[in-house]
Amino acid sequence: MKAHKYGDHVDTDVIIPARYLASQDEKELALHCMEDIDKNFHAKIKDGDIIVAGLNFGCGSSREHAPVAIKASGISCVIAKSFARIFYRNAINIGLAILECPEAAEDISDGDEVKINFDTGLITNETKNKTYKAEPFPEFIKKMIDDGGLMASLKKK
Amino acid sequence: MSMTMTQKILAKHAGLDEVHAGQLIQAKLDLTLGNDITAPVAINEFEAAGFDKIFDNRKVVLVMDHFTPNKDIKSATQCKQCRTFAKRFNLKNFFDVGTMGIEHALLPEQGLVAPGEAIIGADSHTCTYGAVNAFSTGVGSTDLGAAMAVGYTWFKVPAAIKVNVTGKKKDFVSGKDVILYLIGKIGVDGALYKSLEFCGEGLKELTMADRLTIANMAIEAGGKNGIFPVDDITREYLKGRVTREWTAYDPDPDAEYESTVELNLDEIDCTVSWPHLPENAKPATEGKNIKIDQIVIGSCTNGRIEDLKAAAEILKGRHLADGVRGIIIPATQSVYREAIKLGYVEIFLDAGCIVSTPTCGPCLGGHMGVLAKGERCVSTTNRNFVGRMGHTESEVYLASPAVAAASGIAGCITHPKEVL
Structure with a gap:
């Protein structure tokens, strides 16, 4: 999985600009994902690629369209130094994997090949031949994701 | 406990x-x-x-x-x-x-x-x-x-x-x-x-x-x-x-x-946040070189009657600078009604501004004041991220209604004391 690297405070306005929020169609949202900071994002992402970013990823608006657009782009995981809390919650609720790991976020370069074990939180950088340890999800979050997200989890109750 | x-x-x-x-x-x-x-x-x-x-x-x-x-x-x-x-x-x-x-x-x-x-x-x-x-x-x-x-x-x-x-x-x-x-x-x-x-x-x-x-x-x-x-x-x-x-x-x-x-509070003067993060806060007095194209006064942050009052007190009897567009958006119907009753709407119109029906509109680049490439806006809204109010090469400067009004009159970022 190839890493695509961005800086600190990537906000939800650049992840998916408000001018596209009159649509709820995830494929259409994916077409415009990240375009305000990276015009080639849609063209260059291959299924399974990951985003690596700095502090406070997903800050700003609560729009759930942001993690939806990232997921629909084919991104399999976002690794960041830290996440804004509403984005963090939204990502889990819609089933986009995210990992907080300052060490990996600092060290991984744009274009590095990366593998992630979600059970252990182990991130392997195959390009640099290094590993980093992220905190795996706690049990209740794992269960929510196993159930298929928040809604499916509530339905089960 | x-x-x-x-x-x-x-x-x-x-x-x-x-x-x-x-x-x-x-x-x-x-x-x-x-x-x-x-x-x-x-x-x-x-x-x-x-x-x-x-x-x-x-x-x-x-x-x-x-x-x-x-x-x-x-x-x-x-x-x-x-x-x-x-x-x-x-x-x-x-x-x-x-x-x-x-x-x-x-x-x-x-x-x-x-x-x-x-x-x-x-x-x-x-x-x-x-x-x-x-x-x-x-x-x-x-x-x-x-x-x-x-x-x-x-x-x-x-x-x-x-x-x-x-x-x-x-x-x-x-x-x-x-x-x-x-x-x-x-x-x-x-x-x-x-x-x-x-x-x-x-x-x-x-x-x-x-x-x-x-x-x-x-x-x-x-x-x-x-x-x-x-x-x-x-x-x-x-x-x-x-x-x-x-x-x-x-x-x-x-x-x-x-x-x-x-x-x-003794240490705080009129403050403006430069693009493209709200943390880029500086005194309004440092903005003299920043020429602007638009002011927006409104939003969930600053669209209440007190906000319109602060703007009206500065705009009263004055006019926007040449080339500056002024967009005033009362946040609710009752704020709108009050602004009419108190004469603020007339003050805004006399100053060359428009007064819109309530909407989030330009705050998130939706409508009612979207910016073109290279344009600058002093806005009482809450975010100045890249592309927030329009083109990715436009700029939003966050400020109070008083600073936005004063800046509209001067045509550049301005502390209210400089226009009164």
Whole structure:
């Protein structure tokens, strides 16, 4: 999985600009994902690629369209130094994997090949031949994701 | 016990005697809120999950404010979906064109939020209601969809930062200057995951409009919520608005705060946040070289009658500089009506401004004032991210209504004292 690297405070306005929020169609949202900071994002992402970013990823608006657009782009995981809390919650609720790991976020370069074990939180950088340890999800979050997200989890109750 | 205001409200709604930072709880909600952008996604989730009941038709609130009056067919379709849902479940608080206002100005004004209540909204600025001592925070649409059905949600109890307010406000300084200054001090992730709890003898200097603006922008410091204690100013505001019983929550004397930020009002002058982050706060006096194309006065942050008054006092008998467009957006119908009655609308029109019906509009680059490449706007809104108000090479400078008005007259970023 190839890493695509961005800086600190990537906000939800650049992840998916408000001018596209009159649509709820995830494929259409994916077409415009990240375009305000990276015009080639849609063209260059291959299924399974990951985003690596700095502090406070997903800050700003609560729009759930942001993690939806990232997921629909084919991104399999976002690794960041830290996440804004509403984005963090939204990502889990819609089933986009995210990992907080300052060490990996600092060290991984744009274009590095990366593998992630979600059970252990182990991130392997195959390009640099290094590993980093992220905190795996706690049990209740794992269960929510196993159930298929928040809604499916509530339905089960 | 040693709980913060936020922790006390959460404990009460979780049915627990005590909670501590980091604890995961399930809490009952007094209100859930969605708008014309986030509610359609929530309704889809609600329906896909097979729910056929909402938890309370008085407590599920929908406000059509972002792209209204509808700017295109897609946004009209989203409002129609909300309208159909509101009818299906007989929502008592559905606000459509004609009754709507910008949600976070509207709900406090209508007495829908009260001290001690717990509220979530699928909009990041839901944190506004901390101004009246409520716990309120933004969530996404899936959280909203679930909460509309069951009336509760899960929270991680936040740790808190105490903001100790002292001193006196200088001339022309408002809540907006205070919060921009604070964000400049602690950064856009300075309160990440945490509560910002405002305390101190300086609170008596802050009007309810100031507090609403300050709590509104707690999210711009990454905060989960911002909250004020109840005092005479709060009680006066709630009079005639909130008729149900409510409980005020003060922090315990030994409440645990992770840190304390000293905020001396004596040190704060009119403040502007440069592009492209709200933390880029500088004194307004440093903006003389920044020529502007537009001013926007409005939004959930600064569209209340006090905001329009501050702008009107500066624009009265003066005119916008050549080449500057002035867009004034009263946040609610009653603010609009009041602005007409008090003569502000005439002042704005005489000054060369336009006065719009309530809408979030340009704040998020929706409509009613989108910027072209290279254009600059001094705006009383809450975010100045890349592309927020239009083209990715446009620039938004965040400021108070007084600074925006003064800047409109001068044609560049200007401290109000320089035009009066």
